[in-house]
Amino acid sequence: MAGRLERWRETRRARRQAGSIVDMPVPADTRLDASPADISPDDPALVHFQNAGGPVDLDDVTFDSDAVRNLRDAGVKLVVPLVAQGELIGLINLGPRLSEQEYTSDDRRLLENLASQAAPALRIAQLVREQEAEATERERIAQELRVATLIQQNFLPRRLPEPDGWDIAAYYKPAREVGGDFYDFVELPDGRLGVFTGDVTDKGVPAALVMAATRAILRATAQRLDKPGEVLSRVNDQVQPDIPARMFVTCLYGVLDLESGRFVFANAGHNLPCVGRRDGAFEARAAGMPLGMLPGQDYEEAEVTLAPGETLVLYSDALPEAHSPQREMYGFPRLLGQVGRGPRGPQLIDHLLADLHAFTGETWEQEDDITLLVLHRSGATHDASAPRRRRIAEFTVASRPGNEQIAVERVIEAVRDLPLDDARVERLRTAVAETTMNAIEHGNENNPELHVEVEVYAEPSALLVRVSDHGGGAPPGPVEAPDIAAKLRGEQTPRGWGLFLIRNMVDDVHVTADGDRHTVELVMALQGG
């Protein structure tokens, strides 16, 4: 019966109003083998049953009705409408009596009483089921978002290349509904570096899966073929037959000669790369259809050579297409202007983000993933004896209580190859949990719209974890150290252990504030470093 009721609910939702059959136990030799009959919304039986006020003998029904005909064909003699709050929510249907006598007025009264008690209970059961289904659906959507985020972030490079003479930096911030941005680097023979950045035109798990597949094909193809145009053409031919309808991938792929600074690239409908020089900035142009739209595409190649001190910027749509509160678009001219005026090198990312936030205002809800890649030819070669820092993880968590555990797991995953013994890993867990909890609760005031950003850096002798929120303002002054004796005497609140724990779990803590951004940097020495 549950299955029939379920089907009843589904049908009811689909048609707004319809009917079905609930059969009640009857002696085996007269058991009805009637499947639930849907009553179409324009069938007169619907209103008739709803307003009948008691059992209806189908022999007395004179109007033409498909539903009644189906019931009769199924051997139904008497139907008892189940009505709750004026709405027909089911029928009890009965075949002829075993005695072959008519149903008596006592029978009808009994059935009427039964219906009047069963209908509210049935209605409650239906509402509970409906609510359960809605809760399941909400959880499914949340789970899908988590899966999409997981796929997306697992396919972004964990480490950026650090070639001599180049500073390479990347910034990625997912939108609430994860988009399909991706970027990666492929180390190629003869001192060359393959660079690609792309965007799948959809969101959620389907986009994340297409992104993951495209990225894998791109990486494999880039290692086999030299010319960027040929790489994109081959990738397009492999992706196109399998990509879902109405989905495609914009992508820019280029090969950077690290020695000469020559960057040869091809473009499958992606944003054009910007080049920042001393006297301004310009766009380097190459055209081509997005991947996955049409088979057999050729991709033209273009090239630009970066001199020492010059910077190449690759970016996704979210930056130029961001809107101000007045609904103006950020646009390419502004982007080009900022690349021209801004600092050269990785700090250009912070400059562009600051300008973006100034343009969009504080209330801006990020519509799409933001990806920014900066390749700066510094000309300097790394001094092997100088401390070098590499970023080994970068991610965000929504400001919901409990999400500090996600941050902890991501950080621990990122540092698993670093020389830290179990005790120090446990201390790092506690420090990251407390820092992220503070950022969620105090910095971002548990507002799930705001994200806590976490960056993890490895240096030869130390690990740095930076946790940033939107708390803003100056760094907090010294706080009263928790004193257990004072707490037991009631002179201090039992709370207030967070900062104390953080400071005691790691080797150093730095707190900074810049604009609306408040950052806590945890420093932990690496063993043998």
Next chain:
Amino acid sequence: MTMSFHADAHTEGTTAVMRMRGELDATADVALLAAHDDVAAGGADELLLDFTEVDYINSSGIALIVTLLIDARRAHRRVRAAGLSAHYRHIFEITRLTDYMVLDDDGTVRDDDRARTAREEAAHG
């Protein structure tokens, strides 16, 4: 993320044993304080906190333990703790919770003398 925490209390002689399970954080307050109410109602003169099945304690959890210690001090009830991992024993030490409770298990942090002094202090208000 759903946190889960369970606590129950039973009495063994004059000792109330509070067994905890799960994550001791801000969401644990209702379950922990309800179990502690049972302890308080039973009038035991010693409380054993069993952390064997507690796999996470954060600053909010520490604050809850301080709350239990405040009640214990008022009721002149001794407090012991068992089943803490090395990491959380370290945290109990640096927060000086160990000044007011004895840690069982392997003697890693056990400091009966210090705790006894604290108990005597508590007993004398």
